[in-house]
Amino acid sequence: MTPQAIVVTATLLGTFVATAGAYGVLFCMSSMWAEPRLKPAIYAAYAAMCATACAIVAFTPLHVGWKLLVAASCAAYVVIPPITLRHLARLHEKEGTVSS
């Protein structure tokens, strides 16, 4: 791995998780407040996460196993917010504690 590749790869890995976080937060905010104006931001965060994962797979010198892991993580990050939110909403509905 070249010195430049270390910095680029690490930055891409951090960006990947950061965009996943942004996607999760925006998805949750949009669902909670039924705010349609957030939809483009969700898609943008989602696209940024996938683009970062693609860049990691295509341009970094990581071993193929790590690239597969990043690709699988990308798929997992996509479904975590909706699954988590559904689970939370169902739990709160059973308790009758949802206020919005």
Add this chain to the structure above:
Amino acid sequence: MTMYRSQHLGLKYLAASTVLFGAMIVFGLLSALYYVWPGFLLNVFNFSTAKIVHINGLVLWLLMGFIGAVYWFIPQELEREVEGIALGELMFWVLCAAIGVVVAVFIFVQYGGANETSMWFINQGRKYVEAPRWAALGIVAVAGVFAYNVMATVWKAGRSTGVLTVLILDLVPLLVLYLDAFPEMTNMSQDLFWWWWLVHLWVEATWEVLIGCIMAWTLMHLVGASRRVVESWLYVEVALVLGTGILGLGHHYFWIGTPRYWLGIGGAFSALEPLPLLGMVVHAVYDAGTHHLKAPNRPAFYWTLAEAFGNFLGAGVFGFMMTLPQINMYSHGTQWTASHGHFAFWGAYGCGVLAVLYLALQHTRGAETLDGRAWRWSFALLNIGIAGMAGALLVAGMDQAFFERAVGGSTWDAFLAMQGRPWFTESMWARLVFGVIFAVGYAILLYDLFSIGKKAGALSPEALAAAGR
């Protein structure tokens, strides 16, 4: 205001935790000064001792905060006094006295010869658990009494709750893992192998579960979250955190002489560690949304939110940048690691302890609501300070990985040349500046803790129920 003895003890622990938080900052600033002024306190007070007090201060302020939080919540949970509370109170003063003596020895004696006397009375010589052996034994006694207090209370009450059951199951490994501070192995690889069980499995397993229990109670008292919801979520989080965190231990085994398969195990499980953290962020946003960012105790509410986001950023984003072996080969042991450590500890644990502190204050001050300007300033300055420090250390660490490790080949010459590189030195200055901002935030926090809620009227029964008992 009527309080259990255990809650008084909890407040003492939280107060001591706040004092140690300040001590940690003082010695952190001192440590930062050595980087920009290498001759600072030459032959008077060495850098390594300042760093030891800084890191041990971190461990202890958080640990005392956790213990304080548990003593605060347990009587509310079981509606009875904690069993063996007198012993718990005695142990608090023993711990405070021991910390005072150990810090005094660290400051005035600093180091000794490589012999048994030094190990027992000056410095045990094991990174992050440097307290001399007599004090380490004292910590075991304190932790043992704490575990006894919790377990005996549940036993005497004849009932438990989901959160308490998880807590009890967590206290056993918490205590047992600390015993890894004691072995004296001459094989460095074996020594580090077991030492990481203490360091990693405390921080990324048992502490995560402990703060999970504390935040579960916090949410119940802060926003009136349903026990069933909180406990269901706690089980999921604990399963995910332990599922990824235990074998995530492997990312410390990359370069200490352990078999090659740890590269795969450590990398893979570490890569999964941000997943539950994302779940926590979603949960935080959900809670914030359902309560429209409003709660009777705003500082506690915002510190709770900061805990979820800080954990994700510090542990998740900053951790994932450097956890895969191909990157870690160059980044480990640089300021990059320090950057991740600062941000992750603050997010995962520091913010949680501060949330509990404000929750306890609301109850003791009898305040219907807690709000004001000072906490906002301290909240902003502390978070800006830590983000700035983490950012500056990240730049310095990347510079080290690039020039010292990858280009320079990790040689002594490369290390020395690194100390004068502009990006490194400027980052060290930036870290110091953000450290000062953090310290100012702490000073305002102290002012706020002394003053907030004192002018408020009597607590209504509803608010009383939400804040305490």
